[in-house]
Amino acid sequence: GNSVTxxxxxxxxSEEAFLTINCTYTATGYxxxxxxxxxxxxxxxxxxxxxxxxxxxxxxxxxxxxxxxxTSFHLEKGSVQVSDSAVYFCALKRGSGSARxxxxxSGTQLTVLP
Amino acid sequence: DAGIxxxxxxxxxxxGTPVTLRCHQTENHRYMYWYRQDPGHGLRLIHYSYGVKxxxxxxxxxxxxxxxxxxEDFLLTLESAxxxxxxxxxxxxSEEAYxxxxxSGTRLTVV
Numbered sequence: 445g446n447s448v449t450x451x452x453x454x455x456x457x458s459e460e461a462f463l464t465i466n467c468t469y470t471a472t473g474y475x476x477x478x479x480x481x482x483x484x485x486x487x488x489x490x491x492x493x494x495x496x497x498x499x500x501x502x503x504x505x506x507x508x509x510x511x512x513x514x515t516s517f518h519l520e521k522g523s524v525q526v527s528d529s530a531v532y533f534c535a536l537k538r539g540s541g542s543a544r545x546x547x548x549x550s551g552t553q554l555t556v557l558p
Numbered sequence: 559d560a561g562i563x564x565x566x567x568x569x570x571x572x573x574g575t576p577v578t579l580r581c582h583q584t585e586n587h588r589y590m591y592w593y594r595q596d597p598g599h600g601l602r603l604i605h606y607s608y609g610v611k612x613x614x615x616x617x618x619x620x621x622x623x624x625x626x627x628x629x630e631d632f633l634l635t636l637e638s639a640x641x642x643x644x645x646x647x648x649x650x651x652s653e654e655a656y657x658x659x660x661x662s663g664t665r666l667t668v669v
Contacts, residue, residue, distance in 0.1 A: 487660035
């Protein structure tokens with residue numbers, strides 16, 4: 445079946461540090477890949493997505509590249525801010541029609557210190 | 559906002575009692591989902607719906623039932639709540655676009 449594995453947290457960084465959160469997946473065929481972010485007390489929000497191999501998703505300074513050869517979709521940001529403190533979820537979607545479901549990783553808590 | 563609301567936002571209930579959580583959307587999206595979020599597990603799919611009266615089970619459906627009698631409402635029912643169902647429950651909606659829109663969640667505590 446489909447599965448997503450994220451690096452375990454929590455991750456604590458100083459402001460302006462470089463961020464990488466690793467994500468690898470297992471799926472048949474060509475899933476779409478996503479990163480979602482959850483701020484305290486809120487639901488998940490779509491951060492970025494990629495729908496085919498070698499696509500790069502980007503938003504708010506975050507980037508992730510869909511690497512089919514390594515089945516990975518690592519999240520990166522060159523300079524984090526305190527406001528980036530949140531939980532980040534990697535997810536994949538396989539199927540269409542009634543089978544369109546997201547499978548999530550376990551989430552990575554990021555804390556950015558001033 | 560995306561037009562998805564969950565109610566209640568918080569609930570404390572006793573073991574063995576029935577509980578119903580409501581998800582309401584104003585987006586006329588076809589697909590609706592119920593997830594639960596637990597530490598170390600991320601989000602796990604409980605049930606989903608692909609149209610009025612069309613529902614199917616997710617990976618953790620035991621102890622839960624759902625109903626969708628109108629496009630805008632998707633109800634999740636715990637027939638007899640147990641402590642293992644203490645969790646944060648999220649509803650999500652989607653249409654042909656790839657991404658989902660999530661509600662703000664319902665924090666359920668079963669004592």
